[in-house]
Amino acid sequence: MNTERRGVSPRADVGQLGGLPIDPDIEPDPQPRRKSRWPRLRASVVLAVFVGGFFGGLARYGLGEAFPTSTSHFPWTTLAVNLSGAFLLALLLVLVLEVLPPTRFVRPAIGTGFLGAYTTFSSLAVSTDQLAAHGHATIAIAYAASSLFGGVACAALGVVAGRSLRGRR
Amino acid sequence: MMLALAVGLVAAVGATSRYVVDQFIQHQHDSVFPWGTFVINVVGSFVLGVVTGSVSHHGLSTTAAAILGAGFCAGFTTFSTWMWETLALAESGAILEATLNIFGSLAIGLAAAFAGFALAGGI
Numbered sequence: 334m335n336t337e338r339r340g341v342s343p344r345a346d347v348g349q350l351g352g353l354p355i356d357p358d359i360e361p362d363p364q365p366r367r368k369s370r371w372p373r374l375r376a377s378v379v380l381a382v383f384v385g386g387f388f389g390g391l392a393r394y395g396l397g398e399a400f401p402t403s404t405s406h407f408p409w410t411t412l413a414v415n416l417s418g419a420f421l422l423a424l425l426l427v428l429v430l431e432v433l434p435p436t437r438f439v440r441p442a443i444g445t446g447f448l449g450a451y452t453t454f455s456s457l458a459v460s461t462d463q464l465a466a467h468g469h470a471t472i473a474i475a476y477a478a479s480s481l482f483g484g485v486a487c488a489a490l491g492v493v494a495g496r497s498l499r500g501r502r
Numbered sequence: 503m504m505l506a507l508a509v510g511l512v513a514a515v516g517a518t519s520r521y522v523v524d525q526f527i528q529h530q531h532d533s534v535f536p537w538g539t540f541v542i543n544v545v546g547s548f549v550l551g552v553v554t555g556s557v558s559h560h561g562l563s564t565t566a567a568a569i570l571g572a573g574f575c576a577g578f579t580t581f582s583t584w585m586w587e588t589l590a591l592a593e594s595g596a597i598l599e600a601t602l603n604i605f606g607s608l609a610i611g612l613a614a615a616f617a618g619f620a621l622a623g624g625i
Contacts (some may be wrong), residue, residue: 372525382521383514390513391579394506397572416582422582424588442520445583450517452581454607455571458547458615459554477612480581481604488585492593 340438385446393451407472409454412480418452419484423491433456433497505545505565509573516546516577534588535599539580540607546579551618559623 391413400410422444429440457480464473524538535595553571556562584607591600 344590370529372529374522374525379518379521383518386517386577387510387514389517389546390573391506391510393576394509394513394568394572398506403531419585422586435530438564445521446514446517448582449514449571449580450577452583453576454543454579454581454584455550455575455615457581458543458611459550459619461618462551462612462615463554477608481608484581484585485588485604488582492589501562 357400364436377436378441380447381442382446385444385448386450387446389447389450392447393453404460404463405467405469408476409457411460412476412483415457415480415485416487417451418448420487420491420494421451422448423488424495425491427495428498429493457466505568508569512573512615516574516579520580522579522619530621532594534591534594536583536591536603537585540610541604543579543584543607544610544614546575548618550575550579551620552622553618554615555619555622558619569600574602 391412395412396414400490402408402410425444425448426440429436429444434438457477461473461477515598522541523542527538527541528536550571553562553567553575557564557567584603588600591597591603
């Protein structure tokens with residue numbers, strides 16, 4: 334499932350006909366038209382991602398500076414950031430998709446921008462490799478496993494929490 | 503303080519790049535598999551491997567490493583969307599794709615990070 338697909342107009346593939354005016358008298362093409370290969374990007378939505386990404390990156394970096402972990406120890410800060418972000422994104426997306434009325438900027442700013450930049454995959458991959466390479470294979474396995482299973486569990490918890498709010502409305 | 507702002511700004515560039523790259527990749531295929539996030543996370547892990555290896559082997563400054571690594575790579579890659587898409591696949595009944603997404607992303611991400619580190623280390 335593409336988390337960013339919502340908000341694209343159902344007519345997104347119309348108007349991609351090389352700029353030719355569409356003649357309303359022509360019978361519609363009976364074959365369903367393939368979707369365009371080029372996404373339609375709105376400048377305001379891209380800007381929302383940028384602003385959210387700034388604060389998400391700043392929050393993650395700030396937590397990393399406040400609670401530093403050495404490269405030979407379990408990366409608790411990154412794990413806490415990733416698990417809390419997985420919970421919050423699932424909660425947000427259930428609220429946006431199933432509970433609240435449609436909005437244009439909440440998902441790109443808070444979901445794609447803030448929570449996307451707040452959480453990180455690359456640090457998980459590199460830290461796991463580095464722990465294993467420096468003789469801390471047990472910590473590496475524990476870190477990868479707690480990220481994977483903890484991440485799925487936190488995201489599931491976020492979905493359940495969001496749906497329980499729907500039930501109360 | 504200035505470094506934190508620089509990391510935040512570069513993370514914003516990373517997040518914006520992720521949005522644009524994901525939108526583009528998701529328009530190139532019709533499968534349910536989230537190729538966009540998969541490619542983004544693997545590429546970002548490779549680049550962070552290069553950055554980390556450059557600190558160890560080529561004396562890249564920790565300031566540059568923070569901006570490129572904690573800024574760009576961490577802002578570009580995402581854990582939360584990876585988990586959400588895995589869960590969404592599982593909930594829609596695409597159990598095979600969900601399993602491949604979670605374990606495949608990690609396995610190939612680890613390999614990509616290792617390859618980046620090895621490349622920077624001159625192996």
